Amino acid sequence: MGGTIMRYDQAMSQMQTIIALSVVMIVLFVLGLSLVLWNPITEKIPKASISIEGEGDSIVMHHVSGDPLPSDRLVIRVNGDVVNNQNLNFMNGAWPWSEGENVQLFYPAPESPRVVELYYMTDKGESVLIDKARIEPPPKVSATPIPVEIVANATPMPGATIIPVQVRDADPYQPPAADFSADPLVGDPPLTVSFRDMSYGKIGNWLWSFGDGTTSTLQNPVHTYFVPNTYTVSLLVSNSYGSNRKTAENYVTIGSPPMANYLAEPKSGQSPLTVQFTDLSTGSPKQYEWSFGDGYQSTEKNPVHIFQNGGDYNVTLTVTNAYGTHKYSAPEGINVTAPTKMDVYMTESLAGNLEPDGYIRMRITDPVSSIKIAGKIYQFTPGDIIQLIYGGGSSDGTISSDKNQFVAFDFNDVTLVKNEEILARGPVNSVKIGGFDSFSSTLNLTIPAGDVYDKLFIDQEEYKYVKTPKLGFVGLGPGSDQKFFYQKSSRAMSFQGGISEFKRG
Numbered sequence: 001m002g003g004t005i006m007r008y009d010q011a012m013s014q015m016q017t018i019i020a021l022s023v024v025m026i027v028l029f030v031l032g033l034s035l036v037l038w039n040p041i042t043e044k045i046p047k048a049s050i051s052i053e054g055e056g057d058s059i060v061m062h063h064v065s066g067d068p069l070p071s072d073r074l075v076i077r078v079n080g081d082v083v084n085n086q087n088l089n090f091m092n093g094a095w096p097w098s099e100g101e102n103v104q105l106f107y108p109a110p111e112s113p114r115v116v117e118l119y120y121m122t123d124k125g126e127s128v129l130i131d132k133a134r135i136e137p138p139p140k141v142s143a144t145p146i147p148v149e150i151v152a153n154a155t156p157m158p159g160a161t162i163i164p165v166q167v168r169d170a171d172p173y174q175p176p177a178a179d180f181s182a183d184p185l186v187g188d189p190p191l192t193v194s195f196r197d198m199s200y201g202k203i204g205n206w207l208w209s210f211g212d213g214t215t216s217t218l219q220n221p222v223h224t225y226f227v228p229n230t231y232t233v234s235l236l237v238s239n240s241y242g243s244n245r246k247t248a249e250n251y252v253t254i255g256s257p258p259m260a261n262y263l264a265e266p267k268s269g270q271s272p273l274t275v276q277f278t279d280l281s282t283g284s285p286k287q288y289e290w291s292f293g294d295g296y297q298s299t300e301k302n303p304v305h306i307f308q309n310g311g312d313y314n315v316t317l318t319v320t321n322a323y324g325t326h327k328y329s330a331p332e333g334i335n336v337t338a339p340t341k342m343d344v345y346m347t348e349s350l351a352g353n354l355e356p357d358g359y360i361r362m363r364i365t366d367p368v369s370s371i372k373i374a375g376k377i378y379q380f381t382p383g384d385i386i387q388l389i390y391g392g393g394s395s396d397g398t399i400s401s402d403k404n405q406f407v408a409f410d411f412n413d414v415t416l417v418k419n420e421e422i423l424a425r426g427p428v429n430s431v432k433i434g435g436f437d438s439f440s441s442t443l444n445l446t447i448p449a450g451d452v453y454d455k456l457f458i459d460q461e462e463y464k465y466v467k468t469p470k471l472g473f474v475g476l477g478p479g480s481d482q483k484f485f486y487q488k489s490s491r492a493m494s495f496q497g498g499i500s501e502f503k504r505g
Contacts, residue, residue: 043123048099052116052133057106059116059135068096075119075127078107079181079198111137112181115198134179134198175242176201180235186253188284188322192224193252199237199244207236211252228255228323257324258283260317268335272438273307274385275334277315281326285319293333304385306363306438310338341498343479346447348454352493354486355444356392360399360409360477361385366435371409373416374426380418380433387417399443399486401478406433443476445486445495458502465504475500 048066052059059078063069074097076083083105093101107114114137118130177200182193197206197219208216210223211231225231231254234247261280266273279288279301290298292305293313307313313334318327346352362385369380371388380386390397391413400408408431415425447453449470456463478484479498486495 045122045128046120046130048130050118050131050133052131052135054109054114054116054135057109058104059107059114060102060104061116061118062102063097063099065099068098069118069120069130071095071097073121074130075121076105077115077117077119078105079110079112079114079196081107083107109137110181110183111185112183112196113137113179113198174201175244176203176237176239178235178237178244178246180233180246180248182233182252185251186256186283189228189254190224190226191252191254192222194220194222195233195235196220197235197237199235201237202239203237204239205237209234209236225252225254230254255323256283258285258319258321258326260285260319260326260328262315262317262328262330264315264330264334267332269337270339271308271310271336272440273334273336274304274438275307276302276304277317278302279317279319281317281319281328283319283321283323283326285321287320289318289320291316291318307334307336308437310336312336339475339500341480341500342459342502343457343481343497344473344499344502345457345496346453346455347492347494349447349451349493349495350453351451352445352447352453352495353395353488354390355446356395357389358441358443359387359389360439360441360443361387362406362433362436362440363438364433364435365404365437366433369433369435371416371431371433372429373414373424375429376424378416378418378423385419385438389415389417391415396488396490398488399484401482401484403482404435404437406431406436439477441475441477443486445473445476445499447471447473469505472501472503473499474503 046067046069048069049064051062051064053062054060071085074085076085076088087105089104090097090101097103114135115132116135117132119127120130121127179198179200180195181198182195184191184193195208197203203219206217206219208218208221208223210216210225211233212225212227212229214223216223230250231252232247232249233251234245236243236245238244259282261282263278263280265276265278267275277290279285288299288301290300290303290305292298292307292315294307294309294311296305298305313336314329315334316327316329318325320326364380364384364386365382367382370377371380371386372378388409390409390411394411394413397411398408399410400406410428410431412427413425414428416423447470450468473495476484476486476495477498477500479496484497486497487493
């Protein structure tokens with residue numbers, strides 16, 4: 001009986017020990033959990049110094065020193081717009097953005113400053129400013145809103161300039177620094193202009209003065225100008241520590257004369273030379289007057305002109321709107337050289353043929369002109385530029401023109417292009433072109449070595465060569481008598497016309 005009681009006491013003692021240990025473990029667990037909950041690990045916010053420079057549309061940022069910046073936490077804003085980090089171009093590294101590495105992004109350069117801001121997003125979604133910079137635009141020259149005729153020659157474009165950058169953080173315990181941008185800055189009345197506050201610091205009040213006697217207290221107002229003039233705009237910003245004003249003299253111009261400018265491509269070549277003129281004028285011109293220097297004019301905005309003869313041509317563009325006129329003449333002009341032409345007469349070549357993928361190109365001058373391809377008739381009007389391209393497997397055929405009248409371009413596979421647009425492809429049934437000019441071609445004729453031909457005259461001199469080498473005739477077209485004839489059949493080939501180059505061997 002005594003042994004049973006002893007075993008019972010031992011069991012109770014063990015049970016009490018287990019319960020006590022369990023209680024201790026629970027208490028320790030609760031204490032540990034409380035420490036974790038009440039003392040979370042503090043998030044480390046990276047710190048870095050970033051150098052920011054801008055030139056044109058390009059912004060380059062250099063990680064000078066500090067912690068690496070991860071892609072998933074870094075937010076970059078330009079003028080308040082968030083830039084997708086996938087659009088950043090690493091120049092010598094990759095994410096994370098570390099010390100010494102450069103990244104580049106492209107943002108259209110407005111006429112107003114560009115503010116670049118870098119933020120770090122914390123675990124709690126808070127934005128922490130890492131660095132900030134302001135890129136100033138080049139100075140702008142205002143136009144004069146007085147009707148005036150200006151004549152100007154082209155001047156060399158200035159070289160690229162590195163725009164100075166000021167790095168500056170907002171201090172909420174100091175007076176703010178006023179800054180703003182606007183778009184558009186030039187236009188016809190009524191012109192609605194959007195103003196954007198770009199000031200630094202903590203701001204409590206805005207006061208805009210638009211230069212026409214009106215004001216606004218909005219942060220980003222929209223204002224409409226109705227009277228032609230040049231207006232000075234100012235912005236006054238303030239907080240409890242003070243105020244600051246920025247004034248932009250002659251900032252918005254309403255009703256300005258245009259400034260003429262253009263691009264010509266190409267600027268040189270052999271006649272007939274086709275030149276595309278592209279208007280680059282500013283100030284919303286309403287009228288265009290082109291003088292090409294060869295007696296021809298145009299009132300189109302972007303004309304195409306063909307220079308028929310060799311020479312140097314001074315091309316002038318005059319643009320006009322309700323507020324004035326401006327005239328521009330490029331000093332280099334258009335240089336056209338006359339091609340060297342040789343007359344060729346050849347008959348009964350047994351193996352002569354056109355090289356593949358040749359074409360002729362001309363401008364239609366007669367209103368009764370057409371071509372029939374694959375059974376369909378295509379009509380042309382004066383001024384149309386057409387191109388006839390023959391396929392590589394269709395050298396057998398006929399080409400014939402007589403004094404600017406085209407009567408044949410007969411091949412089994414011809415592509416018709418009118419004004420740079422492909423219209424048709426197939427066999428030619430008939431050609432009727434009553435007048436054309438600006439003829440050009442890439443038609444090249446080859447006579448194999450040893451070929452037997454009946455006659456060959458070059459510039460009225462009979463050609464004789466004992467070894468009969470391979471002969472090449474480059475740039476086929478009308479000769480000095482304005483005639484052009486090519487005919488190839490299964491029996492022989494004959495040609496009469498002009499060439500730009502003669503090759504032997």
